Amino acid sequence: MNYQVDEKGYYGVFGGAYIPEMLYPNIKELREKYLEFIEDPKFQEEYVMLLKDYVGRPSPLFLAERLSKKYGAKIYLKREDLNHTGAHKINNTVGQILVAERLGKKRIIAETGAGQHGVATATVCALKGLECIVYMGAVDIERQAPNVARMKMMGATVIPATSGSQTLKDATNEALRDWINHPTDTHYILGSVVGPHPYPDMVARFQSIISEETKWQLQEKTGKSTPDYVLACVGGGSNAMGMFYHFLADEDVKLIAVEAAGKGVDSGESAATTLLGKEGVLHGSRSLVMQTEDGQVVEPYSISAGLDYPGIGPQHAHLFTSRRALYVSITDDEAMLAGMELSKLEGIIPAIETAHALAYLGKMKFKEDDTVVVCLSGRGDKDLDTYMKYFGL
């Protein structure tokens, strides 16, 4: 079965480019050029150099022994938290800034939820001396204050999105509106595998370095390049897509995507899109969307700003409906406990987003020799405030 995008920009019935005419010229330009850019040896040379010398790749694959003992399997952590700026997001922004340069764009815009993508975008803009404007929900500006300060230090302008639930969805709307109003000089660095084609494919390609490295690292460590299970958390789905990418064709590898259940999937305060969503169009692609019967997008909820999104990338919608990957969900409470557990057992404080993936380990039944890779998508520094409040630290 083919899980990659077709020439019309679709994954099965999902994907496409549902955008107003104002965005068409930019999306068309990107669609016609992204593969040519990415495949250019000069691009690759610079991309690989930046990933190595600037981001610090390859990120380690770490055998978490005490965690493994607790859950009765060999659990490896793919350490995206050790990347420069502390999450997987920078794999994508390094790639897209090189695309933006080749497109001749002078002004960069981005949306951000947890602030990790905003920081990763501000970082590469500082590196390249480009103007950077980041849209961030007003609620998220409050709960991820350290990341707001980091963006500002690197010269970015952070603009609060005050519409709707004032979180990631609204920040994305504002970024798209900005792009409509700046049709010629601006590149939009979208932060996940969402949005109109070719974004889902382009971002997945830039994040696919995660599974590319995991394969050879596993081979080195275990003599086998494929694990039994791969787990990752899903907001829009970019770390999960990067973690799944090179395992999609190995149908023996079980792929598990963990969504945020918020206060519980039946609580009305949740972000478990595959469970609660229906086919719909959001931010330029046809996918699964949490919405009312009338097609109004509902305000999602999760304690983690990065998972607080009512949609999911179209490729994930395809992996979900074709059952290539299993989609599950984890509540706020379960995630917070898992974050504390990893800190205590391994000395690694994970981002609350990542903690959702870790929490699912406790719900699985392993055979002793099962090999499991969890994408440790980010570190928890940005979440200290939330951890402190939650645990009364």
Next chain:
Amino acid sequence: MNRINQLFEQKKESLLSIYFTAGYPDLNSTVDIAEALEKAGADFLEIGIPYSDPLADGPVIQHSSLTAINNGMTIKVLFEQLKELRSRVTIPVLLMGYFNPLLQYGVEHFCSSCKEVGVDGMIIPDLPMYEYEDLYQEYFSMNEISNVFLITPQTSDERIQKIDELSNGFIYLLSSSSTTGKDLNVSDQTENYFSRIKNMQLKNPTMIGFGISDHTSFAKASEYANGAIVGTAFVKILEKDHYMEQIPKFIKELKG
């Protein structure tokens, strides 16, 4: 021939179309406003279906959409109101809406409901040409609903030709690439763009919209197109107390 085609047969210059959001400021104000606009001299109407995430809209129309949703406006409610509308309003009516609510209602069902209540056209900014042609065009044709496409200063001539082929009502010329509610600022570039389109001699009439707010901008737009569309400036009127009384004056001033 639907009402839109008939209108453009009869009148070729300085047509005025007014946009407003259904269910705003009150759930049941839709038909009253439509009737007042016809009486005041609007040539046709665009009624907005409120949506939670209106990507192409600025703050004023965003706010009207959110209020309308909170007032209880849905597509079903709107079709109920439109049944009444046709006993009081004779000018062409288009619905303007984002694709997701239509998708949930069912596009085929939506088009037949439009025909039933006497809606003549649709503007769906985020439904791409390719998907329209491939999946939905037949429902529009079957029900004689004109689908109106947008073009911007950045739209290529080749694409404009293709849009002209697919259109059967009019083409919506955006004065600039922007969200709704920005002021029209007519530079040489804008005039060049308007002239370029005029000289293309498209088979469809054209209407200029986005940023038309007063008589000056309306008259300017009418030099280059068959008329103009006013949205945000009118929705701002609806924000006021006693807005019904202000409608005739607003339209009169626009037309000059």
